[in-house]
Every structure is written in C-alpha cells, then in structure tokens.
Amino acid sequence: MALIVQKFGGTSVGTVERIEQVADKVKKFREAGDDLVVVLSAMSGETNRLIDLAKQITGQPEPRELDVIVSTGEQVTIALLAMALIKRGVPAVSYTGNQVRILTDSAHNKARILQIDDQKIRGDLKAGRVVVVAGFQGVDEQGNITTLGRGGSDTTGVALAAALKADECQIYTDVDGVYTTDPRVVSQAQRLDKITFEEMLEMASLGSKVLQIRAVEFAGKYNVPLRVLHSFKEGPGTLITIDEEETMEQPIISGIAFNRDEAKLTIRGVPDTPGVAFKILGPISGANIEVDMIVQNVSHDNTTDFTFTVHRNDYVKAEQVLKNTAKEIGAREVIGDTKIAKVSIVGVGMRSHAGVASRMFEALAKESINIQMISTSEIKVSVVIEEKYLELAVRALHTAFELDAAAPQGE
Ligand code: ADP
Ligand code: ASP
Ligand code: MG
Numbered sequence: 001m002a003l004i005v006q007k008f009g010g011t012s013v014g015t016v017e018r019i020e021q022v023a024d025k026v027k028k029f030r031e032a033g034d035d036l037v038v039v040l041s042a043m044s045g046e047t048n049r050l051i052d053l054a055k056q057i058t059g060q061p062e063p064r065e066l067d068v069i070v071s072t073g074e075q076v077t078i079a080l081l082a083m084a085l086i087k088r089g090v091p092a093v094s095y096t097g098n099q100v101r102i103l104t105d106s107a108h109n110k111a112r113i114l115q116i117d118d119q120k121i122r123g124d125l126k127a128g129r130v131v132v133v134a135g136f137q138g139v140d141e142q143g144n145i146t147t148l149g150r151g152g153s154d155t156t157g158v159a160l161a162a163a164l165k166a167d168e169c170q171i172y173t174d175v176d177g178v179y180t181t182d183p184r185v186v187s188q189a190q191r192l193d194k195i196t197f198e199e200m201l202e203m204a205s206l207g208s209k210v211l212q213i214r215a216v217e218f219a220g221k222y223n224v225p226l227r228v229l230h231s232f233k234e235g236p237g238t239l240i241t242i243d244e245e246e247t248m249e250q251p252i253i254s255g256i257a258f259n260r261d262e263a264k265l266t267i268r269g270v271p272d273t274p275g276v277a278f279k280i281l282g283p284i285s286g287a288n289i290e291v292d293m294i295v296q297n298v299s300h301d302n303t304t305d306f307t308f309t310v311h312r313n314d315y316v317k318a319e320q321v322l323k324n325t326a327k328e329i330g331a332r333e334v335i336g337d338t339k340i341a342k343v344s345i346v347g348v349g350m351r352s353h354a355g356v357a358s359r360m361f362e363a364l365a366k367e368s369i370n371i372q373m374i375s376t377s378e379i380k381v382s383v384v385i386e387e388k389y390l391e392l393a394v395r396a397l398h399t400a401f402e403l404d405a406a407a408p409q410g411e
Contacts, residue, residue: 002167003035003125007135007157010044011174012231013077021232022172023084026130030090035125037164039135039157040081042073047136047150063108067137067147071097074134074153082132092130095120097137097145102156104138104146111138111146112214113155116163133160154215162222169219169226170237171211176230177238178203178210180403181256186395188404192254194239199254199346202380206344207259216240252349252356253401258394260341260387262292263315264372265322266307269332272298279329280306283321289314293342293375293384303332307373309384312338340372341390344382345397357381363400369393 006026013019022038029036042050050070054061061069078094085092100120104111124131135153138146148155154171161169178200179189195203197220204213210228219226219240229237270276277296284291294308310318315338322334350356357374360381364371369392373384385393398404 001033001035003037003164004029005037005039005157005161005164005166005169007039007153007169007171008041008231009153009171009173010041010046012172013040013042013081014044016080018231019077019080020084023081023088023090025231026081026085027088027090030130037121037125037131037133037160037166038081039133039153039160040074040077041135041153042077046073046076064144067108067145070147071134071137071145074136078132078134082130085130085132090130091128092132093124094132094134096134097156098139098143100133102133102138102159104140104148106140106142106144106146108144108146110149111140113138113148113159113218116159118163121160121164148214149212151209151212152214154212155218158215158218158222158224158226161224161226162218167225169224171215171226171228172231173210173228174231175210175228176233176235177228178208178240178255180254181394181398182208182210182258185258185391186256186398186404188398190403190405192238193236194241195254196348197240197242198379199348200240202344202346202377203255203257206257206346206380206382207261207342208255208257211240251347251402252353253345253347253403254349255346256343256394256397256401256403257346258341258343258390260390261312262309262340262342262384263312263318263336263338264307264309264340264384265315265318265334265336266305267322267326267331267334268305269303270306270326271330272302272304276304276329277306280322280325281308283325284308284310284318287317287321289318289321293373293382295373309340309342309373339387340384341387341393342382342384343390343393343397344380345401346380348379350379350381359400360397363396364393367392367396369396 082092082094101117103115135156177191183189226240292309297305369389
C-alpha cells in the first residue's frame with residue numbers, strides 16, 4: 001500500500017463533469033489500496049476571474065486582500081470533489097490551507113511554505129478517508145490567508161508529499177508529461193520519459209509553466225519522486241529524477257523553454273567609472289525589482305551603455321527609477337523595450353559537449369533572427385530576441401537540436 005499525493009490542475013477540475021471524472025479516478029486508486037491525499041487547483045480561469053474582480057475595485061489591490069479573494073477558487077473545488085467522492089461511497093474530507101495548517105511566511109501573493117502540520121491528515125488517512133486539500137494557499141503566523149504565486153498548487157502538492165514522506169507526488173494536468181518544448185507551440189514536441197530535477201528547474205524558471213519553479217525546488221530538496229501525467233489519459237507521464245546517469249542517452253538538449261514575461265531597459269552614455277553597475281542596479285534592487293539578464297558595452301568616448309531585463313510587471317517602475325539614476329549620474333538617455341522574448345535551450349548534456357551555443361546562434365541566424373542579449377550557465381543558453389520571432393525561433397531550435405518527433409503528435 002502506497003501513500004500518494006495527487007494534484008489536479010485547473011482544466012482537470014474545470015467543470016462539475018471533470019470533477020466527477022477526477023472522483024472516479026481517485027476512487028480507482030483508493031480501491032487498489034493506496035492512501036491518497038488529493039490537492040486541487042481552482043477551476044480553470046477562476047483565479048484570473050477573481051483577480052479581475054479585485055482590479056475592478058482598484059488597480060493595485062492590497063496584497064493581503066487579494067489573497068483573501070483568490071484563495072476562494074480552491075475552496076470551491078475541494079468541497080465539490082469531497083462530495084463527489086462521498087457520493088461514490090469513498091469517505092473523504094476537504095481542508096483549506098488554514099485547516100491543515102500549511103504555515104507560510106507573510107509574503108502575500110508569493111508566500112513560501114515554512115511548515116506543514118501533518119497530524120490531521122495522518123489521522124484521516126488512518127481512518128480510511130481520502131484527504132482533499134486546497135492548493136495554492138496557506139496561512140501565516142498571524143492567521144492571515146496567504147497564496148503561493150501563480151501555479152502554486154503544484155508546490156502545495158510537492159510540499160505535502162515531502163511532509164508526509166509520500167511514495168510519489170503525481171501532477172495531473174492537460175498534457176501527458178513534460179515535453180521537449182510547449183506542445184501548444186511546437187506540434188512536433190516529444191514527451192520526455194525522464195528529466196533531471198536540475199533540468200526541470202531550469203525549464204520551469206525559464207518559462208515552462210508545466211510545473212511551478214518552487215514545486216521543482218521542493219521536490220529536489222526533499223527528494224520527492226515527482227511525475228507529470230495526463231488527468232484523463234493513461235500513460236507513463238514524465239518522471240523527474242535526480243539520476244543523471246539514466247538520462248545520459250538523451251540528446252545534448254533536453255528541452256527548449258521560452259517566456260514573454262520580461263522587458264528590456266537600456267541606459268545610454270553612462271560615464272564609465274568604477275562602481276557604475278552598482279550605481280545603476282543598486283536603486284533597482286532597492287525598489288525590490290529583480291534583474292535577470294545584464295549586458296554592459298564599453299564605447300570609445302569613455303561612456304558605456306548598460307542593458308538589463310526585468311519582469312514586465314516591473315517595467316514602469318524600473319524605467320522611473322532608471323530615469324532618476326540617469327539624471328544623477330549624468331547619463332545620456334534611457335530607452336526601453338517591452339516587446340522582447342527570451343528563448344532558452346536546456347540540457348545537462350551541454351556539460352560534456354562543446355559548440356552548443358554556436359549551434360544555437362547558427363540556427364537563429366539562418367532564420368535572420370537578431371540576438372539582443374545572451375546569457376549562459378552550465379546547462380542552459382538563453383537569448384533575448386524580438387517577441388514577434390519567438391515561435392519561429394523555438395521551432396527552428398527544436399529542429400536544429402533534433403528534437404522533432406518523426407510524426408506530429410496531437411494533444
Ligand atoms: P494545470 O492547470 O494543470 O496546472 P498548466 O497550464 O499550469 O496546467 O500547465 C500545463 C501546460 O503547460 C500545458 O498545457 C502546456 O501548454 C504548458 N507547457 C509549457 N511548456 C511545457 C512543456 N515543456 N511540456 C509540457 N507542457 C508544457
Ligand atoms: N489557481 C492558482 C492559479 O491559477 C494556482 C494553481 O492553479 O496552481 O495560479
Ligand atoms: Mg499549473
């Protein structure tokens with residue numbers, strides 16, 4: 001008998017019919033003798049709808065109040081699933097994050113889980129009940145409702161699996177595993193049987209939203225066996241593994257990630273003196289804005305151009321801060337661009353192969369796609385390009401690195 005944590009995403013619980021289907025599935029596992037903790041998202045579109053309601057009241061909702069409203073989505077689905085299970089003769093109980101006591105810090109809208117009280121859940125499992133837990137939410141020391149950031153139900157699932165020392169955490173979604181790239185963009189994308197935690201972490205942080213970054217971090221840290229599967233189709237899914245050896249036979253690149261979440265800012269004609277990077281980025285980090293990629297060019301007249309990217313949500317704030325800095329340090333001008341995209345190739349195989357980056361640049365050059373910025377790490381190469389070329393770039397790279405499936409795979 002195994003203890004399994006199963007997380008079902010928004011589309012998998014998007015309607016009452018789907019919730020009934022999930023109940024059928026959970027019932028089957030239960031009848032096979034497994035102990036089950038089921039973590040649910042809100043119905044697909046619901047979290048957006050709730051955020052939208054808040055924004056009708058104010059452009060900048062109080063983070064605490066936003067958590068109070070967005071956490072309601074998951075409260076609806078857990079109750080419906082518990083009812084559907086009970087209707088099927090499967091004893092079940094639903095809990096909100098507060099009721100379990102998923103303790104988090106107080107960083108509203110992006111809280112981190114600090115501790116999970118497993119007593120209540122263990123008691124229910126012992127009594128033969130399926131425990132249905134609201135994903136995405138927790139509670140801080142003061143009793144305020146918190147949420148874990150978009151896609152946070154994945155993290156609830158993995159954190160519960162870690163706390164309960166579950167045999168496996170299964171992430172059920174609308175694709176049958178992790179693919180070489182988003183199958184919605186590249187129809188020839190292929191499902192991976194396995195991917196390492198390290199690669200999955202890079203893929204997630206570089207834009208593949210199939211798993212939330214923190215869920216992968218958690219799974220890696222606590223060594224939680226993690227599998228991504230289709231909610232309603234049978235199949236092996238994708239195992240996220242620590243074992244690099246097992247994936248050695250894979251191509252150099254495991255996957256291609258991309259995002260449109262960033263914006264670029266350039267400060268031109270900055271007097272090129274020691275400490276200039278700090279003068280520019282100090283106030284940016286002081287305004288709590290995270291910087292991703294950075295490029296500094298030295299020009300001939302003792303001035304430099306300095307370019308960096310930030311999350312698009314922070315663009316307006318960053319531009320303001322940078323304009324103030326420009327005045328203070330006597331820079332010539334500040335320019336920005338929000339129509340950029342970042343494309344990244346990821347693979348542990350890069351460690352043992354030379355020339356991966358140049359192969360990437362060649363593939364982009366063949367499509368006449370200009371590269372604006374580059375950053376590399378041991379297992380990834382990222383480039384910033386014009387947003388309109390994003391899909392072309394991803395497809396070209398997918399082909400160049402021989403990731404295309406023989407025949408198109410439909411979802
Ligand atoms: P859920 O609501 O179940 O959490 P998400 O929408 O968060 O589902 O994640 C699943 C989606 O992730 C898929 O529909 C797919 O379009 C997208 N996705 C992005 N990159 C990948 C990838 N490399 N492999 C599989 N799916 C991906
Ligand atoms: N409902 C939340 C969201 O849409 C959390 C999740 O689905 O994982 O972001
Ligand atoms: Mg998700």
